[in-house]
Amino acid sequence: MKYFGYARKSSEEDSKQVQSLDTQKRILQDYAQNERLEVVEYIFESKSARTDGNRPLFTSMLERIKSGEADGILVVHPDRLARNMIELGMITKLKQLGFLKEIRTPMGSYSTTADLFKLELEGTFASQYSRDLSDKVNAGLKSKLLRGEYLSQSPLGYLNTPQGIVPDPARAHYIQQAFKRYSVGDISLKRLANELYEQGFRTKGGRKAYRSVIERMLKNRVYYGVLFHKGVLYPAKHEPLVSKELFDRVQDVLVGRNRSKKQKHDFLYRDYLYCHVCGCKMTATIKKGKYRYYYCTNGKGKCQEHTKYIEEKKLHKKFLPVFEAINLDEELATLSLEIYAEELKSKSALQERMQASVQEQIRAIEKKLEKSKQLYLNELCTLEEYKKDKQEFENQRVDLQQALKQKSSNVQTTLELLQQFKKHACTIQKMYEEGDDQVKADLLRSALWNSEMQGGKVVSTRYRKPYTYLLEMNKTRDIHEWRRWWDSNPRNP
């Protein structure tokens, strides 16, 4: 059997994690010599492994195997061979066609189909290696973020330059105008999109910026001069287009905080209702001066639901099951929380005992320190011996003090919060049923994202956290299951 020896290392790989090409080469040569393998040629690839198709030597090696130059590949580890399923597929195919008979590594040989399956599994190591790479890339992103640099393609209203993003003279003023216009609170996103279009605002592709684009734009913090990445804000170095104040006002309007109180009371459910048939948001109207009706706006023009008007009073009843679904059974909730509380308390007692024991150990070490000092002063040991002992004891002391610093969480506060939440969760349906409009509005706002209606019924509901926990809890009557839910801390209703 003839082999190609193949080694690779991409520019992004950490030198500590992956052996250098030279090292890989030496390993392969030693191994081949010991095993008396016939190696036709050693191939060393050093190009980046980040995108597909840029490992020309790998591809040409496979071609050469096909033409019969060799029928085995020798590598230090399978992760040097297949970076992804496509490459693995190429190898498997060569194997099935009979061109490739063996993949050899110093740790083992892969020559049957079962072996290739094994290789596929070990390919997960290759994925691990890809993940390590992506960690590196992320570290790069992080340092860019810390420097305040925008990470990707510039957002609408900005242009990419080598110095970072700068306001786009053709679009920046539209963005500013959009924020100002929307902050007033009397225009829908759709109308704003239309207005901007009429005034000449276009996307980078020259098209109309639709409602969803406008909405995303209005929520993008980049416009007031910060970067938001994975839940963390970074000050940016680019020029902001709007003030933080204006941005905040727009956010208020977006979540409906800025609507007048009267409007809110008039239409209790307006922010939460969507048509299940066409996906449109439902709207409301007043008839005969006092009856409040909800209906599908039929924004897409082909929905039958929009002829079905539902009166608000009837909706109150239809929403009872929505709150029933997240209303906890008092007895089960109390018992499961008691179990959890016991557990938490004993855990914290254990922690306290451990802390006490650590303090004990520290005192013991201090005694040892003192003792070895006495030995030295009484000339019973040399200065070197004393220094060595002293250093060792001090190191131990630092470790222990470190362990002490890890404070236990405040059990009492945790339990109080959970108790409060439990109380709320066991009475939520009742509160909703008996509360006035203000109470209902508050409950709706805190518990729901939205509900979909069809045929006058609530057919599905998306709950906000932590109410989603309650929904899950109610799926079982297993007290231990409930205890686990308390453990996942559904606090802060």
Ligand SMILES: [Zn+2]
């Ligand atoms: Zn509809």
